[in-house]
Amino acid sequence: MAPRVLISDALSPAAVQIFKDRGIEVDFQPALGKDKDKLAEIIGDYDGLAIRSATKVTPKILAQAKRLKVVGRAGIGVDNVDIPAATAKGVIVMNTPFGNSITTAEHAIAMMFALAREIPAADASTQAGKWEKNRFMGVELTAKTLGIIGCGNIGSIVADRALGLKMKVIAFDPFLSPERALDLGVEKVELDDLLARADVITLHTPLTDKTRNVLSAEALAKTKKGVRIINCARGGLVDEVALAAALDSGQVGGAAFDVFVTEPANENPLFGHPNVICTPHLGASTTEAQENVALQVAEQMSDYLLRGAISNAVNFPSITAEEAPKLKPFIELAEKLGSFAGQLTDTDIKTVRITYDGAVAGLKIKALTSAAVAGLLRPALQDVNVVSAPSIAKERGIVIEETTRDVAGDYESLVTLTVVTEQMERSLSGTVFADGRPRIVDIKGIKVDAEFAPSMIYVTNEDRPGFVGRFAGLLGEAGINIATFALGRDRQGGDAIALVEIDGAAPEELLAKVQALPHVKQAKPLAF
Numbered sequence: 001m002a003p004r005v006l007i008s009d010a011l012s013p014a015a016v017q018i019f020k021d022r023g024i025e026v027d028f029q030p031a032l033g034k035d036k037d038k039l040a041e042i043i044g045d046y047d048g049l050a051i052r053s054a055t056k057v058t059p060k061i062l063a064q065a066k067r068l069k070v071v072g073r074a075g076i077g078v079d080n081v082d083i084p085a086a087t088a089k090g091v092i093v094m095n096t097p098f099g100n101s102i103t104t105a106e107h108a109i110a111m112m113f114a115l116a117r118e119i120p121a122a123d124a125s126t127q128a129g130k131w132e133k134n135r136f137m138g139v140e141l142t143a144k145t146l147g148i149i150g151c152g153n154i155g156s157i158v159a160d161r162a163l164g165l166k167m168k169v170i171a172f173d174p175f176l177s178p179e180r181a182l183d184l185g186v187e188k189v190e191l192d193d194l195l196a197r198a199d200v201i202t203l204h205t206p207l208t209d210k211t212r213n214v215l216s217a218e219a220l221a222k223t224k225k226g227v228r229i230i231n232c233a234r235g236g237l238v239d240e241v242a243l244a245a246a247l248d249s250g251q252v253g254g255a256a257f258d259v260f261v262t263e264p265a266n267e268n269p270l271f272g273h274p275n276v277i278c279t280p281h282l283g284a285s286t287t288e289a290q291e292n293v294a295l296q297v298a299e300q301m302s303d304y305l306l307r308g309a310i311s312n313a314v315n316f317p318s319i320t321a322e323e324a325p326k327l328k329p330f331i332e333l334a335e336k337l338g339s340f341a342g343q344l345t346d347t348d349i350k351t352v353r354i355t356y357d358g359a360v361a362g363l364k365i366k367a368l369t370s371a372a373v374a375g376l377l378r379p380a381l382q383d384v385n386v387v388s389a390p391s392i393a394k395e396r397g398i399v400i401e402e403t404t405r406d407v408a409g410d411y412e413s414l415v416t417l418t419v420v421t422e423q424m425e426r427s428l429s430g431t432v433f434a435d436g437r438p439r440i441v442d443i444k445g446i447k448v449d450a451e452f453a454p455s456m457i458y459v460t461n462e463d464r465p466g467f468v469g470r471f472a473g474l475l476g477e478a479g480i481n482i483a484t485f486a487l488g489r490d491r492q493g494g495d496a497i498a499l500v501e502i503d504g505a506a507p508e509e510l511l512a513k514v515q516a517l518p519h520v521k522q523a524k525p526l527a528f
């Protein structure tokens with residue numbers, strides 16, 4: 001039986017033709033994504049679901065998706081897909097990471113000009129017959145400073161275009177290497193420096209816990225008076241209420257937004273302000289970009305449904321059907337070791353070393369290394385996947401070294417990940433036990449034995465009596481239940497670590513109290 005694909009958003013019809021040409025039955029219902037009840041009712045009939053951003057792939061939809069094998073996002077952000085729920089159901093989620101980058105960068109540049117010359121307001125006034133020549137006085141962009149927050153695919157293209165406009169470009173991106181910044185011709189700066197110097201600020205990061213409200217009331221107060229702000233990335237990067245107040249006070253001179261905290265944005269704190277320009281999430285909306293992403297997603301989905309080939313999956317590496325069962329637990333281990341290191345690394349990564357000891361050395365380690373690097377980069381690059389991770393790392397000047405050794409040590413298989421930055425070198429080792437569950441067995445040379453859990457607290461401290469009691473006491477006072485507690489130290493009175501699995505998230509106040517305990521060096525939340 002031919003696989004069946006449902007297209008539930010307004011994809012370019014080019015996708016329909018690709019599916020048909022490949023012998024796949026396709027149902028094109030471009031408005032269905034907005035009707036979640038109807039989608040839930042019919043999703044059970046399809047092997048593939050092709051979407052843009054209107055369709056929300058929720059656990060409820062996935063629960064009805066009895067034969068769904070793949071969700072294909074014709075675009076970059078997969079924040080409308082519940083990835084853990086899809087993964088848990090064995091549904092591959094693919095995106096098209098580069099197809100709309102140029103178009104989105106061009107939208108940001110268009111917004112910058114629209115702000116600089118008040119084009120929407122001047123247009124409305126002129127067409128209303130007012131001819132208000134003296135009302136509109138713009139600013140020139142030449143020689144002005146553009147501050148880019150997030151200098152990845154789209155940010156880099158914006159930088160390139162802005163340099164062509166003879167602007168000075170500065171960028172804040174903790175994961176931008178100095179070499180890449182030099183190549184791009186941008187000056188890598190800290191956030192406060194960018195806030196103080198930029199005439200125009202444009203945002204191009206994913207929305208993560210670290211980037212949410214990166215332009216908060218406090219950050220906006222540090223900007224140059226009259227700064228113009230552009231957001232064509234994700235709603236939530238800027239505190240909309242604080243921005244409205246900053247526009248009222250004149251601290252911010254103008255704002256151009258394509259994305260909003262709540263979408264569709266039928267109302268918003270920014271709406272109606274004279275210095276605000278809004279578009280309805282049109283960043284990727286050009287014929288060229290929509291054809292690119294539609295063709296690419298249809299090809300990728302067809303390859304998977306017909307041949308089992310996986311590319312640009314955000315939740316699984318590319319592997320064959322025979323390799324899958326042996327690799328799966330080690331892929332999970334590699335990704336979680338990477339994620340552990342990524343959650344602890346805030347600065348520019350220089351080198352990643354991965355050593356495979358024992359039986360694991362005989363497996364397809366490229367997929368494992370990709371999984372480790374994807375896990376490592378994901379806290380910063382939300383949509384990195386196992387296929388794109390090595391090339392993104394290369395582009396960022398991150399050196400990846402792999403070593404395989406046949407030696408069998410304490411474990412039948414051992415995977416060791418070492419991350420080197422300018423400031424430090426951190427190593428973690430893990431293994432997979434007979435139950436198929438990955439475990440962490442060594443952190444920075446200290447032996448431990450812990451599983452990766454959804455909510456953990458990682459503490460490094462000096463090995464002194466009384467720490468465990470005080471730490472557990474703080475958790476108890478905060479009403480936090482401890483599920484598992486792993487301790488390790490390099491020697492008596494030396495360096496010690498605690499890796500604690502808790503029920504629920506760790507509140508920031510609790511972490512601050514743990515951090516303030518005597519002899520504690522670091523207390524960090526981790527999530528797997």
Ligand SMILES: NC(=O)c1ccc[n+]([C@@H]2O[C@H](COP(=O)([O-])OP(=O)(O)OC[C@H]3O[C@@H](n4cnc5c(N)ncnc54)[C@H](O)[C@@H]3O)[C@@H](O)[C@H]2O)c1
Pocket residue numbers: 076077078097100101104149150151152153154155172173174175176204205206207210211232233234258259281282283284285379380381382383384
């Ligand atoms: N408006 C639209 O229609 C539209 C279209 C395409 C993409 N997007 C969105 O644009 C955003 C950027 O896309 P991209 O393809 O350039 O992604 P990308 O992953 O290539 O780049 C993101 C950059 O943000 C940086 N970053 C991560 N955390 C950061 C932090 N805390 N502070 C500063 N920088 C940080 C990363 O290092 C990376 O360089 C995504 O959110 C994507 O969903 C929007």
Ligand SMILES: O=C(O)CC[C@@H](O)C(=O)O
Pocket residue numbers: 052053074075076077078100281282283284285
């Ligand atoms: O599909 C769209 O129109 C928006 C796409 C964009 O937000 C993305 O992340 O690629």
